[in-house]
Amino acid sequence: MRRWIETWDPEDEGFWYEGGGRRIARRNLVFSVLSEHIGFSVWSLWSVMVLFMGPGYGIDPAGKFFLVAMPTLVGGVLRVPYTFAVALFGGRNWTVVSALLLLAPTVTAACVVRPGVSYTTLMVVAAVTGVGGGNFASSMTNINSFYPLREKGWALGLNAGGGNLGVAAIQLVALLVIGTAGATHPRLVLAVYIPLIVVAAVLAALFMDNLAPVRNDTGAALDAARDPHTWIMSVLYVGTFGSFIGYSFAFGLVLQNQFGRTPLQAADLTFIGPLLGSLVRPVGGRLADRFGGGRITWWNFLAMAAATGLVVAASQERSLGTFLVGFIALFAFSGLGNGAAFKMIPGIFQKKAEARGLTGEAAAAHARRLSGASMGLIGAVGALGGVGINLAFREAFLNAGSGTPAFVAFLGYYALCFVLTWAVYLRRPARAGGGAGSGGEQAAPEAAEAYAEV
Incomplete structure (x- = not known):
């Protein structure tokens, strides 16, 4: 069954409220969140699988960090084609396909994860798990098309936050398995998720829609890639989402190797940070809707730098309590920053459309075209x-x-993002003196001032 909506104009308040647009968008949002949630859980699978890998697997800490990095790498690369799959196949259709693709890494892992398996085999299976990371890009691109600009921050925050919760969810499942069955039964985690994948695919097929006006546009991809704001926002998103997903995958290993926690002790704590970071992501989007994504993102990087400073001090003192406070605060601020930064993207391209003289639906369509394409690259x-x-x-x-040198490097990166956000999106450009004809009196459309409210 193919469900296509031929006309979609969310910026028209009559269509949005009286015409049923809002109701349709919310229905698609709900099932998009479910599918993305399962995708994030599968993408995070190896952050918990390594907790089950005792001496029988023969993998040292460095090898485990490399193992959990592999799904992140593959998932990041897959986000680009996943972004354009929405327009090529339809949002509903691709949600079904991308959900079913999650069976490949889960079924494969159930077959091969056991003591004595080769490291190469584990690396291949971990790489396949990257398909879960691609779901985020297609889901966000799809939901971005459903919502008007005035509600994008909240909607994208809910979509991404619900997906991000998949990281905490699979870690809670692992905690339950380790606490009840012990650290030698990783297949029980997979037994939970394989049927959930099938359920998510079936529900997406039954209740989601494709938007016919969203067409595959390679020109939009090229235009987004040429726009400097795509790459500036990519740098900022490395600081927010890169932190969230990197810390989510590494948290348990850091606790085990720096503070000597057992797998059960690590699993007792690893879910807290991803859970909190996921829950506050919609809050970041809502704050950005109200106060401007640039301002919230700027203050957020200052907070992340402060939390990292606390983590560095705790690492040097080997104070687990202080380390946990700082590290969990990092998760919270990374989630808040995720919501604020992603709200900035459609706002930036809306401002660029207005600077070109476009208004109304023409401006909104131009912004949707470029922001949807840029989201895949930025993600x-x-x-x-x-x-x-x-x-x-x-x-x-x-x-x-110790992880201390790494945290010092992260602190430097947050400082860079803090300065970059101010310079590009908040700084008021200097104006040259003179009359109406002077070149410095009128700020250029690309000036930072034009984007202060995004």
Whole structure:
């Protein structure tokens, strides 16, 4: 069955409220969240599988960090084609397909994960798990098309936050399995998720819609790739989402290797940060809707830098309590920043459309075209930031026996993002003196001032 909506104009308040647009968008949002949630859980699978890998697997800490980095790498790369799959196949159709693709890594892992399996085999299976990371890009691109600009922050925040909760969910399942059956039964985790994947695919097929006006547009991809704001936002998104997913995958290993926690003790704590970071992501979107994504993102990077400073101090003092406070605060601020940063993207392209003289639906359509394309690129680069975090931890533990050098590097990156956000999106450009004909009196459309409210 193919469900296509031929006309879609969410910026028209009559269509949105009286015409049923809002109701249709909410229905699609609900089942998009469900599918993305399962996708994130599968993408995070190896962050919990490594907790089950005792001495029988023969993998050292550096090897485990590399193992959990592999799904992040593949998932980041897949986000680009997943973005354009929505327009090529339809949002509903691709949600069904992308959900069913999650069976490949889960069924394969159920077959091969056991003591004595080769490291190469585990790396291949972990790479296949990257398909779960692609779901985010297609889901966000799809929901971005359903909602008007005035509600995008909240809608995208809910969609992404519900998906991000999949990280905490699978870690809670792992905690339950380790606490009840012990650390030798990883297949029980997979036994929970394989039927859920099928349920998510069936519900998407029954209740979601395709938007016919959203057409595959390679020109939009090229235009988005040429726009400097796509790459500036990619740098910022590495700082927010890259931190969230990188820390989510590495948290348990850091606790085990830096503070000597057992698998059960680590599992007792690892879900807290991803859970909190996921729950506050819609709050970040809502705050951005009200106060401007640039302002919220700017303050958020300052808060992330402060939390990282606390983590560095705790690492040097080997204070687990202080470390947990700082690290969980990092999760919370990364989630808040995710919501605020993603709200900025459609706002930036709306401002660019208005600067070109477009108004009304023409401006909104132009903004949807470029923001949808840019989201895939920005999401891909952001996910690759998670790879960098895990590789930084790997090198830190190999060379220093501690994660402290990695955290110092992260602190420097947050400082860079803080300055970049101010310089591009908040700084008021200097105006030259002179009369109406002076070139400095009128700020250029690309000036930072034009984007202060995005």
